[in-house]
Amino acid sequence: MSVISTRKDGDVLVVTSNNPPVNALGQAVRAGLAAAMAEAAADDAIKAVVITCEGRTFFAGADITEFGKPPVGPSLPEVIDAIEASPKPVVAAIHGTALGGGLEVALGCHYRIAAASAKLGLPEVKLGILPGAGGTQRLPRVVGVEAALPMIVKGDPIPAAAAERIGLVDKLVADDGLAESGVEFARSVIGAASHPVSSARTDKLDTSLGDAFFDEFRKTELRRLKGFEAPEACIQAVRAAIELPFAEGVKKERELFGKLVSGTQSRALRHVFFAERAASKIDDIPADTPVLPIAKVGILGAGTMGGGIAMNFLTAGIPVTILEREQAALDRGVAIIRKNYERSAARGKFTAEQVEQCMARLTPTLEMTDLADCDLVIEAVFENMEVKKEVFTKLDAIVKPGAILASNTSYLNIDEMAAVTKRPEAVLGLHFFSPANVMRLLEIVRAARTAPAVLKTAMALSKKIGKVAVVSGVCHGFIGNRMLSPRQQAANAMLMQGITPWAIDDALTDFGMPMGPFQMSDLAGLDLGWDKDSSKGETIRDVLCERDRRGQKTGKGFYDYDENRRRTPSAEVEAIIAGFVAKSGQAAQSFSSEEIRNRLLFPMVKEGAKILAEGMAQRASDIDTVWINGYGWPAYTGGPMFWADTIGLDVVVEGLKAFGHEVSPYLADKAAKGERFNG
Ligand code: CAA
Ligand code: NAI
Secondary structure: OOOEEEEEEOOEEEEEEOOOOOOOEOHHHHHHHHHHHHHHHHOOOOOEEEEEEOOOOOOOOEOHHHOOOOOOOOOHHHHHHHHHHOOOOEEEEEOOEEEOHHHHHHHHOOEEEEEOOOEEEOHHHHHOOOOOOOHHHHHHHHHOHHHHHHHHHHOOOEEHHHHHHOOOOOEEEOOOOHHHHHHHHHHHHOOOOOOOOHHHOOOOOOOOOOHHHHHHHHHHHOHHHOOOOHHHHHHHHHHHHHHOOHHHHHHHHHHHHHHHHOOHHHHHHHHHHHHHHHHOOOOOOOOOOOOOOOOOEEEEOOOHHHHHHHHHHHHOOOOEEEEOOOHHHHHHHHHHHHHHHHHHHHOOOOOHHHHHHHHHOEEEEOOHHHHOOOOEEEEOOOOOHHHHHHHHHHHHHHOOOOOEEEEOOOOOOHHHHHHOOOOHHHEEEEEEOOOOOOOOEEEEEOOOOOOHHHHHHHHHHHHHOOOEEEEEOOOOOOOHHHHHHHHHHHHHHHHOOOOOHHHHHHHHHHHOOOOOHHHHHHHHOOOOOOOOOOOOOOOHHHHHHHOOOOEHHHOEOOEEEOOOOOEEEOHHHHHHHHHHHHHHOOOOOOOOHHHHHHHHHHHHHHHHHHHHHOOOEOOHHHHHHHHHHHHOOOHHHOOHHHHHHHHOHHHHHHHHHHOOOOOOHHHHHHHHOOOOOOO
16 A cells, blocks of 8 residues: 555645655655645635644654655655645645654645644754755744754654644644644635745845854854854755745755765764664564553652652653662652752753652652562672672562562672562663763663563663663673773873873863863762771872862862863872872873874774673664763764774774784674674
């Protein structure tokens, strides 16, 4: 059956797309739409057309899998032009998400109605491109430049009601009976003297907007998007909408689109899109594995992590019981949760009422027996195996049979924790990242005996709380922290070669990481695990701590900090490091920023390859997903493994050897064969 079908409802032709899962505008859909428009044109009895979609959503965009392949016509711009050129009014009836090419189709229609629950947007920028089917030219003409610019440059969809307010949607309708509402609306406009044609509109275009307006927008909005190429191209395209006639604006849009779509950033960002979705699939779990109901969650420890983890569930509407050892710690933990919610509310993320609803779902307790009826208990107590084992033994005795027991440990062995329980099949790691209510990543640690249903339940739950989940095997530090360790070693080694902490950190921030290893140490505190009494000034860290340079909290660490926590290089630290270098007898070195970066990142790729070879990650793209969502690795490079693919595994291997690393046969072999990590 064709993905596009047509039926007549009196004098209205209803054109329906049925291309699951998201009605992406692949070739068959485009051809079907073009044929439907021709059918409408040829039939004198037809006076209007309604375009609508079956399934969960209106067209969610171009078919991303077609990018980079030879185009097969008709092209999306051709189809949209044909819709717009129809003398018979065309109505888009939107539900779900009208995204990218989907919204561009809707903009080609003369009218748009939307179900109240629908969302509309141009998210192309997130794929490293811009709307390439006239969207950058039509949207400003329909809603004005000021409303269109953020939608195109930032790519966040807006709710139907907001779309109606700015004139993007002509009418909001009930979620049910959308096609009928479309037909009714179409009938109401048949016979109108003329129908609005988006590309011909000038009423909303403020042509007086110039440099000052766009520069201000760059200043306020582009800081967060540093390093990304597409946002600036989006701005240029929107500018063309006010400076050029439609046809020339479209030409400009095409030109910018062409450059972006064939570039490395867009390839990387498309990889990231599919990587996130692939990560949610666990290869060896049968499709009919059940998902267990999680109606109530218990959390042990209301410290840094416990509180943040609790917020995820409270926000998603799942009641949480949180346990501490002492009243004071419990009160402190609960107060921080409230403060975090209130801060978010002040920024408009929640209403005051929602804050109260979330807090009402939280039950603080000092009694472990209060966790008995939880479906899932996550422990976030101290990082110590003996403490964890004690907690798991007690939980196993108290919590109802079948309930899942999880650890938020950063490094420790989940199998050992599972072994002290009588339900090892219900034990796994749920490794959240700090701040746990904000960071998108969740590492799901699959222990030797974790049952498929438990794993699948954790995966489903992660989606419910808005996390990107990646499955890791049991190994020291799992995927993310395990790869952090060789980077830290490389950074420390370079210090001893006389490279400054700032040269090392800057090499990574220039690459696009939010901070380098020494900024991270200063943030965490250099005295974490350092003991004053046993310190003998043997390491750089010892000396820094002894001089009370313990990081941001003491105003100085590897850097000096001002009252706004801005870092500046420290002459004192430079002298301390120079002293250690001199003592070591090594000659001080000087490396380019690129070499520093490679010395830091190639060992991570090497560790990533080991993780893959050991089967600790299911696929290379999972490793990329971990680093992008858990550690701020720049998405426009695609993650560590994709980045290695881009520069060539042979280059990585040669570099590793030159830096004195041994290369595993797995990686050496891949490089020799000219293979990539990501297909
Ligand atoms: N093309 C191809 N496949 C797509 C797709 C697209 N545009 N959008 C989603 N899919 C696939 C996903 O890969 C996934 O496949 P698997 O089940 O095999 O993993 C499946 O559809 C379902 O997707 P989600 O798991 O993401 O489903 P969801 O319900 O959570 O979200 C969605 C649905 C909001 C539409 C989300 O998929 C999404 O944001 N899609 C991308 C939208 C987008 O970026 N559109 C712009 C495309 S570029 C464009 O249109 C350029 C242009 O101007 C010409
Ligand atoms: P924290 O020290 O801030 O909090 C731990 C809390 O657990 C304390 O409030 C303590 O009173 C409480 N606690 C200890 N034993 C308890 C018990 N038997 N019953 C109830 N409460 C108990 O520590 P943090 O940082 O929250 O770490 C917790 C766990 O999360 C550790 O395993 C850590 O490795 C892991 N983790 C930490 C991250 C971080 O960035 N801080 C990131 C990811 C994981």
